[in-house]
Amino acid sequence: MKPRDLADLLLLAALWGGSFLFMRHAAPAFGAVPLMWLRVVIASACLLPLLLARRQGGELRARAGVMAVMGLSNSALPFVLIAWATLSITAGLAAILNATTPIFTAVVAALWLRERLTPPRLVGLLLGLAGVVVLAADQADFKPGGSGWALLASLCAALSYGFAANYARRHTVGVPALVSATGSQVAAAAVLTPFALWLWPATLPGAAAWGSALALGVGCTALAYLLYFRLLARVGPARAVTVTYLVPLFATVWGALLLDEVFTLRMALGGAVVLAGTALATGVWPRRKEPTSTPQ
Secondary structure (H helix, E strand, O other): OOHHHHHHHHHHHHHHHHHHHHHHHHHHOOOHHHHHHHHHHHHHHHHHHHHHOOOOOOHHHHHHHHHHHHHHHHHHHHHHHHHOOOOOOOHHHHHHHHHHHHHHHHHHHHHHHHHOOOOHHHHHHHHHHHHHHHHOOOOOOOOOOOOHHHHHOOOOOOOOHHHHHHHHHHOOOOOOOHHHHHHHHHHHHHOOOOOOOHOOOOOOOOOHHHHHHHHHHHHHHHHHHHHHHHHHHHHHHHHHHHHHHHHHHHHHHHHHHHHOOOOOOOHHHHHHHHHHHHHHOOOOOOOOOOOOOOOO
């Protein structure tokens, strides 16, 4: 990997890791749905001019139906679920749970696309599940005020990403990367608009919360998607997928430095088991030719 590509990879991991920090900071002020609506609207405002400048608007219109599904499954639904989860759990834990996305991607591929689960991949799925159990063992409290539902929401978000990745494999082959990125954000904005207006906070959030929303839209979504698709084109999915392992590290560091979150031994152990299982389930270890990668 060239130095420029390595720099892109680290910046992408830092941005996606930071998204959990910004969600945890701003979600209490805006609410999960309005905040994620702002995220996709801001990202759309950044990406649409680039799309139009490249004269790819016709391609976007031709793929409107596909983009609607992608917008719901790869942005609107998982974004809201993760933002809601960060109201109850730390940014670091949310990021570690989100790292199960490739595991769910492998499961959906096996059930839907009839993709064969090799013994190493099956071991990886079971190992990833064991990691989740370790993480949830002392937090899966579904009583009022417990974080059990937040853990479940994070895993449902990962499942949604897993479905989106397989849907994209079947329906977005040959679609320009910028079209997929822009279309999914525009579609997500359309889906979330009525809910965001209905749930808009009665008290206007402060400047810091607005700053977090802006950072989510511009840096963690628009810029991150451009970096992600550029990495896919330059180094291929086999290397781009390694961002999956760096995001929890950055999210944990940001949370500890800026939100005074505590990183426990249980989180370290569970996170390591989840990432090891993900490496096996995706084929990153042992190396496969076509591992699965998904965005935040």
